[in-house]
Amino acid sequence: MGLPEHVSSVAPGVWRIRVPLPGSPLRNLNSWVVTSDGQALVIDTGFNMPECLEAMKSGLAAIGANPSRTSFMLTHMHSDHTGLVGRLAAPGTDIFMGRLDAPFMDPGMNWWNPMVDYAVQNGFGRQQISDALASHPGIKFHPGAIGPMKLLEDGDSITVGDRELACVLTPGHTPGHICLYDRQARLLFSGDHVLGDITPHIESWAYRFNALKCFMSSLEKIRGLDVVQALPGHRGTIAELGPRIDQLVAHHAARADETVQVLAGGCMTAYEIASRMTWDVRAPSWEQFPITQKWFAVGETIAHLRWLEDSGRVRRQIEDGIARFCVGE
Ligand SMILES: [Zn+2]
Numbered sequence: 001m002g003l004p005e006h007v008s009s010v011a012p013g014v015w016r017i018r019v020p021l022p023g024s025p026l027r028n029l030n031s032w033v034v035t036s037d038g039q040a041l042v043i044d045t046g047f048n049m050p051e052c053l054e055a056m057k058s059g060l061a062a063i064g065a066n067p068s069r070t071s072f073m074l075t076h077m078h079s080d081h082t083g084l085v086g087r088l089a090a091p092g093t094d095i096f097m098g099r100l101d102a103p104f105m106d107p108g109m110n111w112w113n114p115m116v117d118y119a120v121q122n123g124f125g126r127q128q129i130s131d132a133l134a135s136h137p138g139i140k141f142h143p144g145a146i147g148p149m150k151l152l153e154d155g156d157s158i159t160v161g162d163r164e165l166a167c168v169l170t171p172g173h174t175p176g177h178i179c180l181y182d183r184q185a186r187l188l189f190s191g192d193h194v195l196g197d198i199t200p201h202i203e204s205w206a207y208r209f210n211a212l213k214c215f216m217s218s219l220e221k222i223r224g225l226d227v228v229q230a231l232p233g234h235r236g237t238i239a240e241l242g243p244r245i246d247q248l249v250a251h252h253a254a255r256a257d258e259t260v261q262v263l264a265g266g267c268m269t270a271y272e273i274a275s276r277m278t279w280d281v282r283a284p285s286w287e288q289f290p291i292t293q294k295w296f297a298v299g300e301t302i303a304h305l306r307w308l309e310d311s312g313r314v315r316r317q318i319e320d321g322i323a324r325f326c327v328g329e
Pocket of ligand 1: 076078173192
């Protein structure tokens with residue numbers, strides 16, 4: 001059977017559907033499909049947009065997944081992973097998701113307003129914030145209301161035919177991110193926790209979530225797993241998990257050092273710091289960054305500042321509702 005170009009088999013009973021993400025620097029989402037004994041589990045889905053829907057529908061048809069025996073697992077809340085679940089899941093089939101990320105799927109949940117206040121405090125202008133939110137993929141491509149989900153905890157398992165996938169809670173990229181581990185096949189479906197060719201986006205938009213600290217311990221948590229291949233949410237597969245983890249740890253240590261160096265110029269808001277950091281964005285200057293990229297850059301800078309604060313290398317002072325960061329305790 002010939003497979004369409006965007007579908008491939010990566011291991012017995014494990015398929016990749018490459019879903020385009022128009023307009024996103026991520027380019028594609030990897031939707032992983034595990035099949036066994038006439039059942040299928042789809043891990044992540046793509047944005048709620050026509051190009052993604054077309055790729056998923058044709059991909060699932062090519063694999064021969066029976067819609068009434070196909071369940072879904074969402075590694076985390078982001079809309080490039082969750083956007084299509086409501087359109088793809090047949091009534092009555094299971095939708096699994098980590099308990100901590102699941103509340104963010106409720107379209108009625110007001111989780112943007114606290115972020116707006118936090119963004120103002122960290123140096124964004126009001127107009128910039130409304131522009132950023134208007135073009136934010138989390139709002140534009142949200143799945144909308146979906147039926148009841150089965151909530152996953154660390155250590156739970158999902159059965160697909162005669163395969164068993166263990167849930168590994170890996171907070172960092174989001175508070176409730178979950179990787180799936182197939183011990184028998186020695187595969188790790190790593191979502192956006194570990195990516196091979198790009199660094200996972202780690203952002204903080206609230207004081208209480210030290211995202212980078214969580215991310216670092218979640219990297220250590222999966223380090224010991226016996227894995228021949230990690231299958232991430234974007235770009236290529238990862239043949240050697242341990243060395244990739246080392247690279248990610250080193251990357252964030254270097255970014256933290258760069259943040260401290262920028263602060264040698266005096267106390268600054270997170271926005272000002274981000275504008276002086278180096279970024280892998282195709283734009284000639286910070287001013288010309290697309291607003292969404294500025295939003296992600298400042299979120300990532302705050303995650304590093306929050307981490308540095310905890311280790312005593314940076315302190316925060318809040319005056320007239322604006323937070324400035326300075327070197328030292
Ligand atoms: Zn994500």
